[in-house]
Amino acid sequence: xxxxxxxxxxxxxxxxxxxxxxxxxxxxxxxxxxxxxxxxxxxxxxxxxxxxxxxxxxxxxxxxxxxxxxxxxxxxxxxxxxxxxxxxxxxxxxxxxxxxxxxxxxxxxxxxxxxxxxxxxxxxxxxxxxxxxxxxxxxxxxxxxxxxxxxxxxxxxxxxxxxxxxxxxxxxxxxxxxxxxxxxxxxxxxxxxxxxxxxxxxxxxxxxxxxxxxxxxxxxxxxxxxxxxxxxxxxxxxxxxxxxxxxxxxxxxxxxxxxxxxxxxxxxxxxxxxxxxxxxxxxxxxxxxxxxxxxxxxxxxxxxxxxxxxxxxxxxxxxxxxxxxxxxxxxxxxxxxxxxxxxxxxxxxxxxxxxxxxxxxxxxxxxxxxxxxxxxxxxxxxxxxxxxxxxxxxxxxxxxxxxxxxxxxxxxxxxxxxxxxxxxxxxxxxxxx
Amino acid sequence: xxxxxxxxxxxxxxxxxxxxxxxxxxxxxxxxxxxxxxxxxxxxxxxxxxxxxxxxxxxxxxxxxxxxxxxxxxxxxxxxxxxxxxxxxxxxxxxxxxxxxxxxxxxxxxxxxxxxxxxxxxxxxxxxxxxxxxxxxxxxxxxxxxxxxxxxxxxxxxxxxxxxxxx
Numbered sequence: 160x161x162x163x164x165x166x167x168x169x170x171x172x173x174x175x176x177x178x179x180x181x182x183x184x185x186x187x188x189x190x191x192x193x194x195x196x197x198x199x200x201x202x203x204x205x206x207x208x209x210x211x212x213x214x215x216x217x218x219x220x221x222x223x224x225x226x227x228x229x230x231x232x233x234x235x236x237x238x239x240x241x242x243x244x245x246x247x248x249x250x251x252x253x254x255x256x257x258x259x260x261x262x263x264x265x266x267x268x269x270x271x272x273x274x275x276x277x278x279x280x281x282x283x284x285x286x287x288x289x290x291x292x293x294x295x296x297x298x299x300x301x302x303x304x305x306x307x308x309x310x311x312x313x314x315x316x317x318x319x320x321x322x323x324x325x326x327x328x329x330x331x332x333x334x335x336x337x338x339x340x341x342x343x344x345x346x347x348x349x350x351x352x353x354x355x356x357x358x359x360x361x362x363x364x365x366x367x368x369x370x371x372x373x374x375x376x377x378x379x380x381x382x383x384x385x386x387x388x389x390x391x392x393x394x395x396x397x398x399x400x401x402x403x404x405x406x407x408x409x410x411x412x413x414x415x416x417x418x419x420x421x422x423x424x425x426x427x428x429x430x431x432x433x434x435x436x437x438x439x440x441x442x443x444x445x446x447x448x449x450x451x452x453x454x455x456x457x458x459x460x461x462x463x464x465x466x467x468x469x470x471x472x473x474x475x476x477x478x479x480x481x482x483x484x485x486x487x488x489x490x491x492x493x494x495x496x497x498x499x500x501x502x503x504x505x506x507x508x509x510x511x512x513x514x515x516x517x518x519x520x521x522x523x524x525x526x527x528x529x530x531x532x533x534x535x536x537x538x539x540x541x542x543x544x545x546x547x548x549x550x551x552x553x554x555x556x557x558x559x560x561x562x563x564x565x566x567x568x569x570x571x572x573x574x575x576x577x578x579x580x581x582x583x584x585x586x587x588x589x590x591x592x
Numbered sequence: 593x594x595x596x597x598x599x600x601x602x603x604x605x606x607x608x609x610x611x612x613x614x615x616x617x618x619x620x621x622x623x624x625x626x627x628x629x630x631x632x633x634x635x636x637x638x639x640x641x642x643x644x645x646x647x648x649x650x651x652x653x654x655x656x657x658x659x660x661x662x663x664x665x666x667x668x669x670x671x672x673x674x675x676x677x678x679x680x681x682x683x684x685x686x687x688x689x690x691x692x693x694x695x696x697x698x699x700x701x702x703x704x705x706x707x708x709x710x711x712x713x714x715x716x717x718x719x720x721x722x723x724x725x726x727x728x729x730x731x732x733x734x735x736x737x738x739x740x741x742x743x744x745x746x747x748x749x750x751x752x753x754x755x756x757x758x759x
Contacts, residue, residue, distance in 0.1 A: 256600040263608045271611040274618045281625050284667040288630035291622035299615075469666055497607055533632070538666030 161226040169218060169227055170456065176202060177455035190312050192520055193551050195455055199462030200544070209468065219463055231460045234453020235524055236424045240406045241446055242307055242521070243428020244438055246333040257501030261494060262331035265515050266338050268493025269486060270299035276485045280478060284539045290353075296346050297534045301526060301543060302486045304339040305332040306519030306551060313514065313554055317564075324507050324562070328514040331494065336521065340425060343525060344418045350532045351417050362417045369412055370426065377405075378430040385432035388440060399444055419528060454520070461523050461544065464530060469538040470545070479542040486546050487553075491516040510562035517554045522547035628686050629721050631749075632665035635728060637674075639745035644732065661747055672715070682715065689719045691728070694735075717747075725749045 177195040184194025201207060208215040219227075277295035285294050310332050319325035344366065352359040384402070388394055394402075406427045413423035431441070470479050495512030499505055526543050529535040535543065637659045664671045665686070672682045672693050684693025695713040717730025726749045733742035 256596070260600065260603055260607065263604070267608050267611040267615075271615050271618070274615055274622075278618060278622055278625065281622065282627050282667075285627045286630040286632060286665055286667065287627045288632065289627065291625055291627075292619050295619055295622055469669075469671075500603060500607070536632075536666035537664055538669065 162223060165218075165220075165223050166226055169223065169459075170230075170452075172218060173198075173202065173455050173459040174452070177458065188555055189552060190309050190316075190519075190555070192309055192312075193548070195458045196461075196520070196523065196548060196551070198455070199458030199460070200465050200467070200548075201462065202459050203462035203465050205462070205465055205467035205541075208466075224460070224463065227456060227463075228460050231453060231457035232420070234449055235457050236406065236410050236420055237403075237445060237449045238454060238457075238520075239421045239524070240424040240428040241442060241449065242336070243425040244431050244441060245311075246307065246336060246429055247433045257498070257503070258327050258330055260501055261327065261497040261503075261511070262334040264497035265305075265331055265490060265494035266303045266335050268496075269302040269489025270342075272485050272489035272493075273298040273302040276481060279481075280539070284478065284536055286536070289534055290349075293346055293350055293534050296342060296349075297529050300339050300342040300346065301522065301529065302489060303335060303342075304518060304521050304525055305335045305490070305515050306517045306521045307332045307336050308521075309519035309551060309554075310514050310517045313517065313558065317558065317562075323503075324510050324514075327498070327503075328511055331511075331515060335515070337429070339521075339525070340422060343528065344422050346534065347418050347528065347532060350534060355417070357417070365416045366413070366418060369416060373409070373426055373430055381430060382432055385434050385437050388437050389434075394440070394444075402441070403445075421524065421528070458523070461527060464527070464537070465541045465544045466537060467541055467545070469541050475538065475542075479545055482542050483546045483549050486518075486550055487516055490550075506561055506566055510558055513554055513557045513561060516550050518547045519551040522551075628665075628668050629689055629719055630665065631663050631670060631686060631691065631719060631726070631728070633663060634750045635661040635663065635747035636750055637661050637745060637747045639732070639743060643741075643743045660750070684715065689721060691715065691717045691719065691730070717745075 177198045180198035180201070181191035181194035184197070185191050202219070204215070207218075274295040277291070277298045280298070281291055281294050307329075310328060314325040314328065345363075348359060348362050348366070352362050384394065384398065387398065406424050409423035409427040410420040411423065413426070414420045431438075470476060491512040493512075494515040495508045498511045499508035503511065523544065526535070526540055526547070529543075530537070530540045659674060662673050668686045670684050670686060670691075670693070672684060672695070674695075682693040682695040684691055693715040695715060712735045714733050714735055715730060716733070717728045720727045720729070728747040728749075729744075731742035731744055734740045
């Protein structure tokens with residue numbers, strides 16, 4: 160049985176700190192989510208456990224973390240559904256060859272550079288229980304991800320939603336995330352089947368069959384949701400409960416198939432109807448509790464696992480610096496180079512690269528999976544969390560320098576609002592506000 | 593085929609295709625790399641509790657027949673704790689199959705167990721990589737205490753269950 164007093168106390172402390180730090184970050188022009196990620200780290204061994212170990216041991220005893228984790232995972236399951244709901248890879252088609260090229264280079268460049276860095280880091284930060292292939296692929300997937308909701312929020316704040324820069328960035332981020340999650344699913348299968356008697360091909364076959372059923376079967380059934388919404392202007396509580404149930408069942412299926420709960424919830428969101436008002440309506444129903452209550456618990460749980468004290472000595476900080484450098488050069492540089500070669504003006508291309516370098520919450524979700532399946536060590540986890548914070552934090556100020564408002568007003572023309580991934584962008588208001 | 597399409601295919605092959613070929617090469621060459629031996633996990637500790645308790649600071653280890661040693665590894669570095677009590681925590685380094693760590697008991701315990709005067713407990717052990725499950729053999733000794741004889745211990749790594757659904 161959980162100690163309810165302790166659990167409620169933990170939630171209260173986490174909520175209070177997340178709101179305070181989130182508000183401070185908003186005042187310095189950062190999305191609130193960056194502040195909340197930072198607040199999570201403050202509550203962990205990196206600060207509270209270091210400055211006041213007694214308070215930390217009282218507030219977050221090891222025996223109580225299971226309940227906090229369970230609650231936070233429920234939040235992430237719903238959050239991944241909302242992220243999938245907002246993603247519409249069809250947007251990429253509207254931007255032609257240039258966007259396809261930019262999107263794919265923005266995955267391959269950081270992926271290959273991360274794998275190259277893995278050659279150096281594997282003997283130093285891993286151990287022989289992890290195969291190099293899994294380690295390198297995980298590093299690649301973790302570095303090529305883009306925080307879709309944070310990116311959308313930054314675009315909204317800069318009034319770039321309808322611009323070419325904004326729409327290309329959103330379309331590329333959608334493709335990056337879907338690709339990143341597919342690669343991560345493969346890594347999870349690779350590692351889990353190594354410990355299981357089930358053949359990897361049986362597992363992969365099951366996952367492919369499940370994905371096909373969802374995409375070609377369940378997706379068509381889900382269109383009834385949109386039809387009912389169009390006719391009535393709202394969905395009944397029963398229909399919303401059924402939607403949540405479908406998310407949970409899909410999550411359970413992917414967990415049972417040997418990947419992870421989150422893939423199922425993400426897939427369920429991705430196959431939902433994409434009509435703008437319907438998406439907005441569903442987001443409004445689910446995101447308030449998820450974003451204000453459950454996600455801060457995830458940030459705190461991540462912070463409790465992040466021990467910056469493990470990054471000690473010049474050597475370890477050099478590895479951390481290398482990770483940040485490679486992640487930034489690969490994502491920012493790769494996206495910028497590809498979009499510039501595709502004909503985008505250099506400043507706009509730099510802006511796109513900067514936006515694509517935002518990793519935020521999505522990175523934390525992936526890193527937690529990596530730590531759970533032990534493909535990364537605690538020290539590497541802490542370094543990657545620092546990289547996620549750094550690359551997300553740098554986006555707003557760097558974007559202001561490379562794409563000042565003056566340039567955007569005089570420069571790239573706005574594209575019709577219809578072309579923007581509006582459903583997604585609207586959702587970002589709350590998700591990362 | 594239009595000129596634009598041809599340019600796109602060339603650009604795609606160079607910017608996406610070539611890096612993928614490079615990735616395959618990296619994954620192949622990486623297979624020859626050797627990472628430090630894995631010591632991560634929970635180890636069941638076997639030692640003589642009477643001899644250990646006789647050491648200055650030895651009581652801080654409070655080793656019972658069910659004692660477990662938890663090791664959290666990051667490459668060559670690791671942190672180590674005994675059972676789930678915060679009585680002693682240590683950090684150490686792995687060199688090949690040799691482990692070295694210093695256990696510094698936490699303050700209240702340290703005084704209670706006569707651990708003043710800068711006493712630390714050193715753990716030196718060797719991993720047997722061929723044993724299945726993996727095992728450790730070594731000694732626990734008290735620093736700056738020439739008359740204190742080291743106490744031998746043995747530890748066997750407990751099988752880590754596949755965590756289906758545990759995250």
